[in-house]
Each structure stands twice: as structure tokens, then as C-alpha cells.
Amino acid sequence: MANSSPSLTTPIRLNNGLTMPQIHLGVYLMSGAEASHAVHHALDAGYRAVDSAQMYRNEKQVGNAILDWLKSHPDVKREDIHYTTKLASNSDYARARQSISKSVRECGLGYVDLFLLHSPYGGKQARLESWRALEDAVKDGEVRIAGVSNFGEKHLEELLASKPRITPAVNQIEVHPFNTRSNLTSYCQSHDIVVEAYAPLARALRMKHPTILELSKKYGCTAGQLMVRWSCQHGYVPLPKSVRKERIVENGQIGGFEIDGRDMKKMDGLDEYLVTDWDPVDAD
């Protein structure tokens, strides 16, 4: 799945025939105002995808910022922007279905491009009923693409065994050189489920790691660019987050170099199962 010239808008093909851009701005831990500014900076810099969630409490500001930016850029259409949000908690069908519709209204974008079950928490019944609600949201035109997040292999197997009408197009999980999750990423890729890599910069906890510094120097890039590029070369969809304009720009400029095979392996070898946030992949 290597990709030799990834960019912000490289189309990633999904198992439903649709595509989405390869790099998305993450907006976790941003206030509404920060998210609004960050979205403007990102769209100015050429990003065409934003990753929000009900839990981030900034869906409205992100949606408004996209609409606002589009007004001053008539050459870019709503369909050119890919907006993701996530269901905070799995529950029974009716509650999940209502919650999805509420998010669609909240963002003001008319529809959500990618809607994810944020985690596997809640047990089997809640997972499967919430998935059915998401399938109906796709059928009803509120959502274009359905996916999951923080699902381990057993949760994906459970979902696939339930004979869903829609196969999840993506699994969004924590993946970076310090937490490579190679078994789970291989499972996803072999089942044609795109891996969205959250915390692709390892939350900036390893920017000064000697190998990261050595390879950044070798490739004439920054630590952030090296890590985003590593993610893209694995065929993942990284979601780098920053509130700062210069970093938003920097994290998206990863086309000027290519990490060679030996150095990709060297970066893979940095794995230490570093969890930067939560880790629900083994949930019951």
C-alpha cells in the first residue's frame, strides 16, 4: 500500500468505491474558537478534510468555519471538503440514530462525509445496533461513508460476522512509529478497511527522539513531516492536529522527500506501544 507521492489531497480509495483525501486536520482538544481558526488555516493551506467528533464539542464551529471559508472561495465546493465526526457512545438503535441526525444538523453542512462509531465501548448489542443506525443514516443520505474507531480485531470480526449491509470503510486507531499496531493495521488492510492514524505525531511526545532527529536531518524535513510521511507511506490516513498556522502548513508539506525502505523499517522498530490518549481496542 506504499504511496510514492502523498499530498494533502491524494485520493484514498475506500471499499465502497468512494475516495477521501489522504491527510486530515485533527481538531481534538481545541476550543470552538481554536477549531474555527485552525480550519481556516488548514483550508488556506490546501487541506480538504477535517476530523471532529461529538466528544470534541466543536462540531458546530468546525462546520461553520468550513461554510464560512467556502463563501470566500467560490471555486471550492462543499463536495470538495471531507468532514468526519464520531458517535460519542454506542447505545440502542433509536438513541444512536437520533444522535447521528443531531450531529448532521449541528455541523450545518447538509451531510457528514464520514461518520464513525468512536469506540467499541458499550458491549456487543450496543455496537451492532449503533452500526445499524449508521447504516440507515447512509441510506437516508445524512452520511456518505460509515466507519469505526478504536475497534480491535475482535470487534471488526464481530461486525463482519453480523453480515452488515455496509462494511466499515475505515478504522481510526492510534498509529505512529511509537505505537505501530502492526497486527491490527495488517488485519484492516487485508480486509480493505483503510487505517486512519490518529495521534500521528505521537502527541509531540517523541519529537526529540534520536532516530527522529537523525532521520529528519537526513531527509531535510521536520520531525512532524517525517512522522506524517511515514504514516502516508504505510497507506494510512494521518490526522495531524495543531492550533498553530505554521505547524498546520508544515505538517501538510510532505511531498518533497521519500523515506527509503530501510529507514521505514527503522521507524517501525521504534514501537513501544506508546498510548497517548485512551486504548479501547481490547474492550469487551
Ligand SMILES: NC(=O)c1ccc[n+]([C@@H]2O[C@H](COP(=O)([O-])OP(=O)(O)OC[C@H]3O[C@@H](n4cnc5c(N)ncnc54)[C@H](OP(=O)(O)O)[C@@H]3O)[C@@H](O)[C@H]2O)c1
Ligand atoms: N478516534 C479517537 O479516539 C482519537 C483519539 C485521539 C485523536 N484523534 C484524532 O486524531 C487527531 C490527532 O491526534 P492528537 O491531536 O491526539 O495528536 P497529534 O496530532 O499526534 O499531536 C498533536 C500535538 O502535537 C503538537 N504539534 C502539532 N504539529 C507539530 C509540529 N509540527 N511540531 C511539533 N509539535 C506539533 C500539537 O501542538 P499545537 O496544537 O500547540 O501545535 C499537539 O500538542 C486528533 O486531533 C483527533 O482528530 C482521534
